[in-house]
Amino acid sequence: xxxxxxxxxxxxxxxxxxxxxxxxxxxxxxPYRPNLPHFPYLSSPRTHDQMVQAARSGMTNxxxxxxxNSLGGYIKLAGVSRGSYEELLKDFLSYARQHQIPIWPxxxxxxxxxxxxxxxxILRSNPTLPDSPNFPHLPNLPDQAVNLMIxxxxxxxxxxxxxxxxxEEKHTKEGGFNEKLLKKRLDYRKSF
Numbered sequence: 403x404x405x406x407x408x409x410x411x412x413x414x415x416x417x418x419x420x421x422x423x424x425x426x427x428x429x430x431x432x433p434y435r436p437n438l439p440h441f442p443y444l445s446s447p448r449t450h451d452q453m454v455q456a457a458r459s460g461m462t463n464x465x466x467x468x469x470x471n472s473l474g475g476y477i478k479l480a481g482v483s484r485g486s487y488e489e490l491l492k493d494f495l496s497y498a499r500q501h502q503i504p505i506w507p508x509x510x511x512x513x514x515x516x517x518x519x520x521x522x523x524i525l526r527s528n529p530t531l532p533d534s535p536n537f538p539h540l541p542n543l544p545d546q547a548v549n550l551m552i553x554x555x556x557x558x559x560x561x562x563x564x565x566x567x568x569x570e571e572k573h574t575k576e577g578g579f580n581e582k583l584l585k586k587r588l589d590y591r592k593s594f
Contacts, residue, residue: 408468409530413561417461417483419521419537420554424457424490426540427547431497441544442501453493459486460558464565473573477566484562491555498548506545511553515546518553 408414429435431444444450460483467479498505512518517538524535541547 408465411464411561411565412525413558413565414461414464415525415528415531416554416558416561417457417464418531418535420487420490420551420558421457421461422537423540423547423551423554425454427551428453430540430547441547442497444497445500449493453490456486456490456493459483460490464562473569473576477569477573480562480566480569484559484566487555487558487562491552491559494548494551494555498552501544503545503548505552506549508553508556511549515541515550515553517541517546517550521554 427441428444428450430441432447432450433443444453463479463483463486467476467483470476470479495505497503506514517540520538524531524537528535541550
């Protein structure tokens with residue numbers, strides 16, 4: 403079966419581990435999941451739900467946008483994805499602040515958290531992600547897990563910003579869906 407065009411984008415592929423890791427992270431911060439390695443609790447069950455929903459929104463709006471008839475719709479939904487990841491980033495930064503977890507510079511995170519390199523090996527070595535990409539588990543240490551998430555989200559934000567800019571340039575050069583429909587309508591009317 404042919405893959406959808408968005409599945410080839412790094413912008414989309416990076417969202418998959420972010421979503422999976424956010425679910426795992428939030429479960430580890432829950433008093434209701436005692437069988438998992440434990441992290442300090444999130445501020446509330448609602449925070450858990452909002453973080454998971456933001457990660458899901460960040461992941462699902464890229465495919466939804468790519469299926470829009472309108473390039474403007476794609477740009478809008480890519481912006482929703484970007485906004486969801488900004489919200490998720492703020493949640494991880496708040497968690498770090500509330501639990502006195504230091505935020506590492508990107509270079510330290512990439513150098514010390516082996517999972518980042520493993521994730522990028524999977525993303526780059528597969529044109530599209532397999533159904534089970536076999537990403538490494540979330541690190542067991544809260545400082546590594548938080549800094550992994552912050553790094554991945556910052557990378558996703560960077561890639562999404564590039565996607566949005568590319569879509570805006572394409573829209574400027576080629577026009578939008580409504581413009582194309584109007585041109586077809588005018589061409590049709592001229593034919594009579």
